[in-house]
Amino acid sequence: MTQKPKEDRKRVLGGLDLGGTKIQAVVLDEHGTVLSQARRATPQEGGPPAIVEALAAALEEVTKPLQLESSELTGVGVGAPGAVNAATGTLLQAGNLPGWSGPYPLAEALAKKISVPVYLGNDVQVAVAAEARLGAGRPYRSLLGVWWGTGVGGGIILDGQRWMGRGAAGEIGHTVVRRGGARCSCGRRGCLEAYAGRGAMERKARKALERGEKTRLFDWMTEQGKDRLTSGVWLKALKQGDPLAVKLIERALRMLGAGIASAVNLLDVEAVVIGGGLGTRLGQLYVERLRVAMKPHLFVPQRPPDLHLAGLGELSGAIGAALLAEPVAEILAPSTEP
Amino acid sequence: MTQKPKEDRKRVLGGLDLGGTKIQAVVLDEHGTVLSQARRATPQEGGPPAIVEALAAALEEVTKPLQLESSELTGVGVGAPGAVNAATGTLLQAGNLPGWSGPYPLAEALAKKISVPVYLGNDVQVAVAAEARLGAGRPYRSLLGVWWGTGVGGGIILDGQRWMGRGAAGEIGHTVVRRGGARCSCGRRGCLEAYAGRGAMERKARKALERGEKTRLFDWMTEQGKDRLTSGVWLKALKQGDPLAVKLIERALRMLGAGIASAVNLLDVEAVVIGGGLGTRLGQLYVERLRVAMKPHLFVPQRPPDLHLAGLGELSGAIGAALLAEPVAEILAPSTEP
Incomplete structure (x- = not known):
């Protein structure tokens, strides 16, 4: 043969x-x-x-x-x-x-x-390129992907192609949303990731616990056999209305709204796709809340970009x-x- | 014939x-x-x-x-x-x-x-497109132009072409640099322009004068036969070390540093070109100060973008x-x- x-x-x-x-x-x-x-x-x-x-x-x-x-x-x-x-x-x-x-x-x-x-x-x-080709970004020629997990990462598609700049484009997590603000794991201050990254939120939660704030976040973590606050732990805490979890996620949403809207004001992309461990776990409800959080900061609020949850999940x-x-x-x- | x-x-x-x-x-x-x-x-x-x-x-x-x-x-x-x-x-x-x-x-x-x-x-x-083709941006395929004047505008060149998004790309002046911060003339809060725009700085200066802060900004304005604080008035005040003028320009530079660095973190362009009425009038010395103000916020500080004053001036x-x-x-x- x-x-x-x-x-x-x-x-x-x-x-x-x-x-x-x-x-x-x-x-x-x-x-x-x-x-x-x-x-x-x-x-x-x-x-x-x-x-x-x-x-x-x-x-x-x-x-x-x-x-x-x-x-x-x-x-x-x-x-x-x-x-x-x-x-x-x-x-x-x-x-x-x-x-x-x-x-x-x-x-x-x-x-x-x-x-x-x-x-x-x-x-x-x-x-983000996969979402653009085969996922939630398929209808668009330009989009911003925001990957909300331990950190906050991003990717940019312009004219149907990945925009990589000199190789490092997309670092929306290191947009300064509050100059002189919270310390970020990158060593700088006021970055979006310092408010919205799951890692930063966990550090903040641990400090709050030490100060005596009431939260069951760490009980649920232990129950689930984890040694860190996973996206699943955050979701459970939100569903139970844990006050500290709600407060920290609200703050993250406000800062994500400002940071993503700033990027949209600069790039004027057709769509924003939200992915990452926390983003996909929290799901559509929180995408809607993000839509509300972005609105006050959009330069052309009557024509916001489309906003979608990533379609390909963890793959x-x-x-x-x-x-x-x-x-x-x-x-x-x-x-x-x- | x-x-x-x-x-x-x-x-x-x-x-x-x-x-x-x-x-x-x-x-x-x-x-x-x-x-x-x-x-x-x-x-x-x-x-x-x-x-x-x-x-x-x-x-x-x-x-x-x-x-x-x-x-x-x-x-x-x-x-x-x-x-x-x-x-x-x-x-x-x-x-x-x-x-x-x-x-x-x-x-x-x-x-x-x-x-x-x-x-x-x-x-x-x-x-910005003119600077890219015939001015300070000629050596680069990708750049961000920041036009510092009454407002703070911007333009983006990627792969040698203007990036316009859905028509409104480049609005770096409405990057949120301090969520919940100063009121901007666009009606929103915390925009870069609310700190660095010449219009916003003049409003802030008038309020300071009313509060009794010492400044000769408005004397020089009248001497020059103007009814607003022109770029020339600001330059004179800086040269004379007017404390209010120095304070407001320092604040503008800090916020411009954060806002421009955030845009660079997102786009990873090769160069940034500073133009606009105030930008070109303040000149190279202030471009150098902007370089210093950007540095703490750059995600890849060891490889900053090149930074230039616009080369074509007011034309x-x-x-x-x-x-x-x-x-x-x-x-x-x-x-x-x-």
Whole structure:
């Protein structure tokens, strides 16, 4: 039997969303459909080599149900937290990854292991690109994605393309919403993330607890077997009307409203998409509340941007990573068959 | 004698910068060189028709030294303050223009009068585009222009093109730098313009004077025969070390630093160009002070954007307006002669 001509082979892409605690993997077909998904823990020891091993293992796991080898993938994309040099496939810095210090040629190291071209992007930027292509952002040519989680990240789509600036565009979490205000984990003051990031809110909640403020946030955390205030803990606390949780989320919403409206005043995009762990967990109700919080700060309030919850859920990062490999696969391109 | 073939005719563009108090006109040749310039007062009575008359008169005045008629111009561009529909040539709203209320088909009205195609753009957006093409922004593919005057306006160039969003992009003056802060002339609170706009600073100075704070700002205003604190008055007060003037400008610089850095964190542009009446008048020394004020808020402080004073001075608006008519003139295009 002869080998099938190249254009008849299945074009399938692997996507890896590399986080501080977990790796999410997907396989995407040429229509952008998720054929398979898998998740595993990010190794907390062993630094970059251990992480590359784990990425390769995640790919094996996600290709197995499709009776594929990793090496049969047309291309693989990795979304990583931190500053990325997309051209060289180097992860420049990644504060959230255990044992990571200084630049590491992540794409090259993984490509060598799996014998498939590997592309690297920033996790939030690629997640926003996935929403633009296949999720809530599909109807729009321009949008701002705001990823509300431990931090507040963002991504920008203009004229249907990712806008990356000199590589670091989208850092809406470090918009100054209150000059001289709260201390941010980045070391600066008054950043949006210092009010709205889940990490910052947890620090604030712990201080309030020490001061004797009444809250059951940490009881629920312990009940759920967690050691930090997860999005699920916040959601439960809001549903129960915990006064501290309500106060901190209200404050976060006010600041998100100001920060996102400022970005809209600058960019005048058609739509804003809200994603991230906390954003997707809190859901549509809080997207509506954000709409209200933005309104007083919009320069053209009679024509606000459309506002949506991310449509791809927690897979957006992995799907967006897979789309990084699109150039080799011509995925989603019109069929050439007669 | 036969008419010259079209490609041999001189291609010259007219540019009109329409402001609340004056109209600046230029004629530009195909290399972007200013051949002629003229300035006249904006009529304070008669509304849109009087303004169209004055625009036509300004064109006559600026073409006369070149022994041209307005109708011999290849195309004319108008930069106007306010919201513009570029496609239809309609000025939607213009709070700063005397007697202007509601949309008016400005381009069509002027074109009818002078028998030349007329293009309309927002004044700050076109001024920034002029800086990008012919001024301080020439070396860059992406930049943010910040026009510091009565208000604080802005314009964005990405990948060498103006980014206009849905028409209103660039409103950096309405970035919230202090949520719940000072009242802005737009009616909202905490906008950058509420701290750094020359109009807002004058209101603050008048209140301080009423409270008995010591300042000679208004003495110098009267000496110079003005009825408002012009950029020249502010410059004189700073040079003399007037304590109130120094305090208000320092505050403006701090807020500009935060607001511009936030925009850079979002867009990661290569350069920022500072223009506008106050920006150009205060000059390079204050651009350096702005550099210092931005630094604490930059997410990637080790790689700040380049920062420049606008290079075309007060002609940037008129030159940018002329460039709106470029498509009909193919100005600056490579010569087709052998």
